Amino acid sequence: MIRWLLWLMFGIALGGVVHLVTVLALPRFAEQSAYARLVPVSPVNAMVQLPGPAADSTLLPLMDPAFAESVCRYDLGEGPLKFVVPVTQAYTSLSFYTREGVAYYAINDRAAGRRIIELDLMTADQRADLPENDEMTAADRLIVESPGETGLVLVRALAPEPGFMPMVRETLAKARCEASPPAQDKNG
């Protein structure tokens, strides 16, 4: 009898371990993740505009139909990326996600404080490799550190009324993500 109880308690404890391991491992194996859903429609290291609210909603759930959206699926394996995003009239934001869907950084047009949001995305290692004595660039550049080499950047622009949507989409079409020029060019 005691033996049965011991086995049962062992089973419950092991169940706890199974539970924790599966919860922690789930993001790595999820096939329906936002990243996986965007792979077919987004080339690597290029900005593409998502088709529009009706179609977006079947692509990713819970998208805000008042927004035009572009996505850059990035891979920093070849080096840092530079983002140039023109600001629309009402509201523009950039949200940075890891491949596992963690929103590690987001910035909006007001926080950026410019007509064009410009920033560099790089890994911690690539940032450490930047030339240090570069005061000009350090003060002027917005650098975002990605926790991993791959992830997603979602650029969103609000059309406060449906009539503004074509204009917002046109502005958003100018958003770019591309390989940063080598650091020495910037110093020269």
Place this chain on the structure above:
Amino acid sequence: MLIALTVAAVLGLGATYLSVSGQPPFGTLQVGAWQAWPRSGTATIDPYAQAVLIRSGALPVGSGDGVAFVTRRTDDGEPLNARCETVVRGITPAARYWTLTVYDEAGRLMNPPELRQGFTSQEIVRNAAGEFEIVVSPRARAGNWLPVPRAGRYMLVLRLYDTPIGITTPSGPGTPMPAVIQRGCPA
């Protein structure tokens, strides 16, 4: 031995399934009928919320962008039913813009593209006190009318953009959120 392994598998996988289906179990900010998970938009998201999100395929609103409040129920706890007329009335917390959108239970847009999917704060008609009233109903209404199909459950998502809520402001039951009231349910 076999019993122990069976118990472990059933309990462990069962607990995982239950905790990652539906809403994130921890870190919920509840105001009236509305629920938000402000930490889901940050790098400090807990593993349960992350598992819930990744299973759903949705991307959370980043905390530098805004915060999303969701409700599937009225203030009285009744599930939102498209058959009934539901009123969303009051004010929202401070934000540069907000949007209110209606989705089906799976998070898809409910209405065909030619119909209204939601409102932005700029489109809303307000009264003299600055309060708004949005009527969610399958039948056309004067004022701020948000159409829904004639039947089915749905959810409302109120997204606040460029807002201090959830980041710098300690938010709780005192946060001003609109009331959700169901008032007419024809048989």
